[in-house]
Amino acid sequence: MTRAASWAILLLGLTYFILPLLGMIEFSLSMRRGEYSFDAYVAVLGDPQFRQTFSYSVMMALLTIVFGMLLVVPTAFWVRLKLPHLRPVIEFITLLPLVIPAIVVVFGYIRLYNTSSWLPLTGSVLGTNLLLMFGYATLSLPYMYRAVDTGLRTIDVTTLTEAAQSLGAGWITILGRIILPNVLVAVLSGAFVTFAIVMGEFTMAALLNRPAFGPYLQLMGANKAYEPFALATIAFIITWACMGLIQLVTRFTKHDKAAR
Amino acid sequence: MAPILEISKLRKSYGSTEILKDINVSIDKGDFLVLVGPSGCGKSTLLNCIAGLEPITGGSILIDGQDMTHVSPKDRNIAMVFQSYALYPTMSVAKNITFGMKVRGVDQATQDRKLREVAQQLQIEAYLNRRPGQLSGGQRQRVAMGRALVRDPKLFLFDEPLSNLDAKLRVEMRSEIKKLHHRLGASIVYVTHDQIEAMTLATKIVVMKGGVIQQIGTPQEIYNRPANLFVADFMGSPAMNLIPARVRGTQVEIDRPGAAPILLSDPKVAGLPENVILGLRPEDIAEAGYRAGSDVQQAACQIDLVEPAGADTYVVSTLGGKAVTARLHTETRAAPGESLDLAFDLGKVSYFEPDSGRRLN
Structure with a gap:
């Protein structure tokens, strides 16, 4: 009885999640009347705007990951090493982006860095791109920080650092050669989440008027019938690929740990 | 000849708590100094102060005649062996050992030669390509020592290196450390809470309690003429x-x-x-x-x-x-x-x- 009930609940849950997905995919394949085809996908992939916005977002995602890594790894390391009493404070700060809506952040940016401010970042394309990257880094901060902090928890940061110091290593060497390799897997899983966030982000890119993938998705959705669903499927595949990669990487760590 | 290590009037406090009070110790080249005392006596803190891992509140530390009181750990020319070994889990044994040389820009040929020498000395040639995780406790301890040995430092610092090993292995490693000391003539500062380790290894013992040095002397002096009741009771098993x-x-x-x-x-x-x-x-x-x-x-x-x-x-x-x-x-x-x-x-x-x-x- 209980067994049957749990199967029923599982099937219900699966239906709840999978049915809309199937509908979406089915619809994205029915651009040609009366038969399934990849016409919508061909149209999307052939659209120069798709390629442009997609590669722009990929580029931004990579930059955000590098920036986030440079910001978070040393911070988390330093907090663990020297300022353990500040950990609750830092954790709270890194959680703020979950509480403050992106639109508030981006309006704050626009007010602070407009062309008549002391730092007119929105006045140039480069500046606006930079601002967008900072915004993305903020959005991914909760995930990145937690991933790295958890990674640091698995190693004896203090002793490894002291050992490296006594062997003649400076801070850059310690971070680059000792700490980073040990938390690389954690950083990678943080990086994939960041990638997924950046690829789908709409608010910031739209309000800063940058040609990112998120606003393009929205634009297509408002103007085309089949293509948005093809796009949604593509975006969905990207997200799942990222999650799959996280799984894969985590499995590698487990393997590594078992050997340790 | 100037002493290889000279600590004078060293004080260390955390806030208003004084951890080390007026520490004066010096050792000559080739000495094996053991800091011994019950847990919480400040011996590990003193070692960290010598290494530069902990800033000191007062006094001075001279290594080979040079004032190292405020010099950063990496420039003190010391090598430390830790209780938890502190091997880098992502590096192979060989990379762990050569890390210190690599950091200092020693050329590859010298690195290889020293690695071979040390590996042979410590009998770890067979597992140079393994990760620390694949080694037993005793093997890891050897690697940790190898990492310190290749540095040719002025001073070796050992922080309770044997306390994670089982009793039999501890005795074995103890005699190996002693042999190593004889062979290399290295100057060593060694922290332990085990008075037998102190007696067997040291050429000079510092007995500490509550951040204060109770007695400094050769193992025989400490054993035969303890300076006070604490030393008398602490050193020797069964106790005096x-x-x-x-x-x-x-x-x-x-x-x-x-x-x-x-x-x-x-x-x-x-x-x-x-x-x-x-x-x-x-x-x-x-x-x-x-x-x-x-x-x-x-x-x-x-x-x-x-x-x-x-x-x-x-x-x-x-x-x-x-x-x-x-x-x-x-x-x-x-x-x-x-x-x-x-x-x-x-x-x-x-x-x-x-x-x-x-x-x-």
């Missing part, structure tokens, strides 16, 4: 017998249950205060007839307990209200509840003041 006694002219009087007090003649006690603590190692109390000499005196003692320990037999008797252990030969016929004549070797005796614990003779 510390028996309350009264001075009567040139005689010492010790209470024993159910009989008149024991009177032992010792000209050294002339002039000492009336109440003293008499300190005598278990091996300096023997069965009558088994120890000869002008300073040996006998007395009959009631035996409470007999503990055969293989090579020796320990018997426990109550003297001056304290359980007193004597180390006898295995053939002894001592039996609990019976009386046995014990010989006290007063040539080896220490006297302490009961209140301050200070040594009197």
Whole structure:
């Protein structure tokens, strides 16, 4: 009885999640009347705007990951090493982006860095791109920080650092050669989440008027019938690929740990 | 020749808590200094101060004549071996060992040569390509030592390197460290809470308690002439017998249950205060007839307990209200509840003041 009930609940849950997905995919394949085809996908992939916005977002995602890594790894390391009493404070700060809506952040940016401010970042394309990257880094901060902090928890940061110091290593060497390799897997899983966030982000890119993938998705959705669903499927595949990669990487760590 | 390490007037406090108080120690090149004391006595903190991992509150640290008080750890030319080994889990054994040289920009040929030398010395050639995770505790300890050895530092620092090993391996590694010290003539500062490690390894021992140095001396000095009751009690296993006694002219009087007090003649006690603590190692109390000499005196003692320990037999008797252990030969016929004549070797005796614990003779 209980067994049957749990199967029923599982099937219900699966239906709840999978049915809309199937509908979406089915619809994205029915651009040609009366038969399934990849016409919508061909149209999307052939659209120069798709390629442009997609590669722009990929580029931004990579930059955000590098920036986030440079910001978070040393911070988390330093907090663990020297300022353990500040950990609750830092954790709270890194959680703020979950509480403050992106639109508030981006309006704050626009007010602070407009062309008549002391730092007119929105006045140039480069500046606006930079601002967008900072915004993305903020959005991914909760995930990145937690991933790295958890990674640091698995190693004896203090002793490894002291050992490296006594062997003649400076801070850059310690971070680059000792700490980073040990938390690389954690950083990678943080990086994939960041990638997924950046690829789908709409608010910031739209309000800063940058040609990112998120606003393009929205634009297509408002103007085309089949293509948005093809796009949604593509975006969905990207997200799942990222999650799959996280799984894969985590499995590698487990393997590594078992050997340790 | 200038001492290789000279610590003067070193103080260290966390806020208002003083961890180390007025530490003065110096060692010469080739010395093996052991910092020993119970946990929380500040010995590891002192080692970290020498390494530069902890800033000090006052005083100075000179390494090979150079003032290193405020120099960063990486520039002190020291190599440290940690209790938890602190090997880098993502690097192979070979990379772990060469890390220090790589950081300092030593050329590849020298790195390879030193790696080979050290690997051979420590017998770890077979697992140079493994990760630390694939090694046993003893092997990891060797790698950690190898990593320190290739550096050719002025000073080696060992922070309880053997306490994570099992008893048998610990004894093995202990003698290897001793051999290594002989072969290399290296200057070593070694922290341990194990007084046997201290006795066997050191050329000089610093006994610490509560952030204060209790005594500095060779193992023999520390063992034979402890400076106070703490050192007397801490060093040696079983511990030194510390028996309350009264001075009567040139005689010492010790209470024993159910009989008149024991009177032992010792000209050294002339002039000492009336109440003293008499300190005598278990091996300096023997069965009558088994120890000869002008300073040996006998007395009959009631035996409470007999503990055969293989090579020796320990018997426990109550003297001056304290359980007193004597180390006898295995053939002894001592039996609990019976009386046995014990010989006290007063040539080896220490006297302490009961209140301050200070040594009197």
